[in-house]
Amino acid sequence: MPDGVVLELVRGAHGLQRAEPDTMQETGTIQLALQLMGEAVIVTDAAGRVIFLNSDAEKLTGWKFEDAQSQLASTVFQVVQDINVNLVEPFTESSLEELHHGEQTNTEYVLLLSKDNRQLVIDYSVTLLRGSDGAVEGTLLVFRNINGTSSSARSRTWQTNYDPLTQLMNRCFFEQYLERVVCNSRILDQQHVLCYIDVDRFKIINEVGGHIAGDEFLCQISQLFRQRVRKTDILARLGSDEFALILHQCELEQALKVVQSLCEEVQKLRFFWKNNTFNLTISVGLVLLNNHYDSLSSALSAADAACQTAKSHGRNRIHVYQPETDGLHRRTEMHWAMRLFNALETDQFRL
Missing domain, CATH: 3.30.70.270 (Reverse transcriptase/Diguanylate cyclase domain)
Structure with missing residues (x-):
């Protein structure tokens, strides 16, 4: 199923545009799959506006879907490299242009600033969603909370996930x-x-x-x-x-x-x-x-x-x-x- 279909199904599931009757069962399947991924998921349209949040994304960002719908993803998903430095902007024109060449980007150990003023250490990936004609129709943002916000916790996480000799994933x-x-x-x-x-x-x-x-x-x-x-x-x-x-x-x-x-x-x-x-x-x-x-x-x-x-x-x-x-x-x-x-x-x- 092309990426564009996912966008159409999610839009249909939330009433953003009418879904065809024969796609309704498939809509429920895709929506359920996104809910059960075990990680937070945000889907945007081509303009970077939110069209879907799963329940995990609601918990981490502090945004309810009803409030986040049609908001810019950069408003709902605010991340910084450190609390004292500038905002990381994964949805800027230059960031998305880089995605056009690589299709997906992955970032680790950033701070998510939630709507209710919590600071969570997360990692995330952004993937372009393309329609059957190859045109970009949106983005799929997947992120997860990493336990602990201290540098020692991040160090332990790194030691668990990476090879100490080569510095590559283990x-x-x-x-x-x-x-x-x-x-x-x-x-x-x-x-x-x-x-x-x-x-x-x-x-x-x-x-x-x-x-x-x-x-x-x-x-x-x-x-x-x-x-x-x-x-x-x-x-x-x-x-x-x-x-x-x-x-x-x-x-x-x-x-x-x-x-x-x-x-x-x-x-x-x-x-x-x-x-x-x-x-x-x-x-x-x-x-x-x-x-x-x-x-x-x-x-x-x-x-x-x-x-x-x-x-x-x-x-x-x-x-x-x-x-x-x-x-x-x-x-x-x-x-x-x-x-x-x-x-x-x-x-x-x-x-």
């Missing part, structure tokens, strides 16, 4: 985010691309230079990744030498260009450690996140399988997940792994 936090993206893909019929990245032969660095060298390389390659993706995309370290990247509102052709550029830049990277020079590559598995995936585990498993296929084809490769072949390849590998394990356990090997 696996747990990334999976929470991916779950929301998979959900949005189904509700809003949006398409994103999930990339599973594995460093080829990384253990060579650990074996030759030790874990300190390995950690330094991971920091350098993480910095390279950050420099080569849009700030609206989500990058995470899943563990050891494995990374994940979500390219928001991205067609497959464009995603392949981005990932190919990453592969080329990594191949150019020379990592120097004492008297040794290392030149490594990456293998990447891609998955189109659309309404075909019903859980984060199925999406992440598919991306991992695509990455393993890329490695099996000679490393330094990019592979787009193919359900009919990659799934079978992964099951075959697991089958033989279990046979080998059972043979070792039961002493079935013979010289």
Whole structure:
């Protein structure tokens, strides 16, 4: 269902314009989905005026829907980087122009100034909603309260959600985010691309230079990744030498260009450690996140399988997940792994 339909359904649900009779059931479904997202949601029209608040957004902003309806989003949703600095304005012309290029922006650890004078530490994302013709019809603002307003609380939140070595999202936090993206893909019929990245032969660095060298390389390659993706995309370290990247509102052709550029830049990277020079590559598995995936585990498993296929084809490769072949390849590998394990356990090997 195109983003524009969401706007039409929400407008219809609140009487802002007449809804067609055959959309009424779908209207209720979409409205209920927005209410049950588990996070605060504000939807605006193309002019930035509020057309929908869910109950969580009402609680955090202090605005009732009846009062917020048709107000500018910047009036209802007021956030600052710190209580002593200027207002953050996610709905200014320049901010929305940046969104036109990136489709989504994410901001963490800002203060929401509620209508009833509370100050809440939140993070939020703003996503453009487009109609079937590609024209921008509004924005979807999703935000959540982060417990505690002190710097120590924010520090604890950061330590929980981010990898201390690379400063990227950790696996747990990334999976929470991916779950929301998979959900949005189904509700809003949006398409994103999930990339599973594995460093080829990384253990060579650990074996030759030790874990300190390995950690330094991971920091350098993480910095390279950050420099080569849009700030609206989500990058995470899943563990050891494995990374994940979500390219928001991205067609497959464009995603392949981005990932190919990453592969080329990594191949150019020379990592120097004492008297040794290392030149490594990456293998990447891609998955189109659309309404075909019903859980984060199925999406992440598919991306991992695509990455393993890329490695099996000679490393330094990019592979787009193919359900009919990659799934079978992964099951075959697991089958033989279990046979080998059972043979070792039961002493079935013979010289």
